[in-house]
Amino acid sequence: MNHDAYPDNYIRGILNSVKSIAMVGASPVNVRPSYFAFKYLAQRGYDMIPINPGHVGKELLGKPFVASLSDIGRPVDMIDIFRNSSHIMPVIEEALTLDPLPKVIWMQLGARDDAAAAKAEAVGIKVVMNRCPKIEYGRLSSEISWMGVNSRTLSSKRAPAPTQGMRLSLNRMSVGGGDTAASDRAAKNKSEQS
């Protein structure tokens, strides 16, 4: 997988197929990006599991915090990691001990570890780096267009007005990411420099 520019079908396939998402580094502080993403994905119908050892015994939007991936005690489809690039590898190593393995490992905006990604891909896990599932879901459903964001999708079909708890269709014609190529190039340059 080319981790500089993902085909929309790759992202679409992931968001259409996963049902449960364990979020490593989920924060109960309501201005943190992890809180935003957790709340949004829960509202769009995903089965969300907050992972944060510092908050065990508490809940995030009604879901009990779990100390680590190994403590979830049931299969999860996707692991969404809200940690800096330097803290990714231990999370991947723990994820690779799970049985069954997760289908997808996702690293948030700004997070990228190509060596860790290669380990996960070697056992058949799909990997996404330096993206946000909330933004990608909003983009492919065109819900994000309300913020003036280039969704890189076109459609002549009428979409339903989104309401609370509703899953949205992500199956729209896609520009394929080519039209924000400058932004992808800048991200690649940054990751190569660091």
Add this chain to the structure above:
Amino acid sequence: MSDRLPGFSTLAVHAGAQPDPTTGARATPIYQTTSFVFNDADHAASLFGLQAFGNIYTRIGNPTNAVLEERVAALEGGTAALAVASGHAAQVVVLQQLLQPGDEFIAARKLYGGSINQFTHAFKSFGWNVVWADPDDIASFERAVTPRTKAIFIESIANPAGSITDIEAISTVARKAGVPLIVDNTLASPYLIRPIDHGADIVVHSLTKFLGGHGNSLGGIIVDAGTFDWSTGGKYPMLSEPRPEYHGIRLQETFGNFAFAIACRVLGLRDLGPALSPFNAFMILTGIETLPLRMQKHCDNAKAVAEYLAGHPAVASVSYAGLPSDKYNQLARKYAPKGAGAVFTFSLKGGYDAGVNLVSKLQLFSHLANVGDTRSLVIHPASTTHSQLDDAAKITSGAGPDVVRLSVGIEDKEDLIADLEQALGA
């Protein structure tokens, strides 16, 4: 469901505009409303806290305006955009995110006269200090960089003379200085030049001109290329630091490669207030659907008119980058191969009086202070758009006393040439 890349004309018609979810209306409806109901208290809190996508109040966002924003972002190859009331408003909102009082920005000396005034006088009162550089001398930009420099501002095709700016060379200076390059792409429109492809980090437009294209609606827009890393060194606290307006959110870490557009919306437009009317957004959207057709006709007509003027005995010189003899022709071939735009200047052997005489005799060309209309327009910059500049600044910005500026419309070129013939010849 293929990942196909649509062409420019397809994007000009479709980007951002799906049928209305409620009514199925195919044309983008005009959401002429100030405000939008919340589903419940939690939804309201989520929207105000920037946790959810959605509409609150038209000063922050509006569904008609959002279609316009997405469309221009798609045409420019940016990650997101924000529409505002005018091109001038776009410039204020952009620089508010980048500069603190006492900071500097470098601007090309060749700019729309209104921008020169705004930068020199209005922004001075905010403590934003403009430092001028010469777009024909790239080294002058390098020499102007100081530790307080926060941005570089240029026009892709510069008003009034239609000169072409070497965007890539200046973007190299900006990258080295660690500051974003802002390109005003008004006179080119993304049909002719996409500055982001050449290294721009932010693109601004007066939508009033070629994008709207019909001389009927004011508007401006800011496009975020998603290319600049705002987190380095605390240089851009509006993007990188916790914002007290939003309980400590850091916009870059939350919104990634469209954080600048969000900052312009939630810190700029929300607090400064230059919102675009949804009706104007609708008019401009309608204009953009025909941008590729109009822009090509504008350019073809402009080239024919420039060639005619270059051969006329009363004309001293023509400044149009589309002419092979023009000093900017090489840059035009590189940056704007489909055409060098439709705004240019020429000077008359008879000087100031001949200019005034010409303007008064023209019958099809309208004498007014605008460009980028379907109609052909004429103006004498020295006595109008650039009149507040001193004589030296008039000449360096290409608006000397003998100079006449045309914005060539989409009429039949034979009629435009005939109008100039009768006005020049008599």
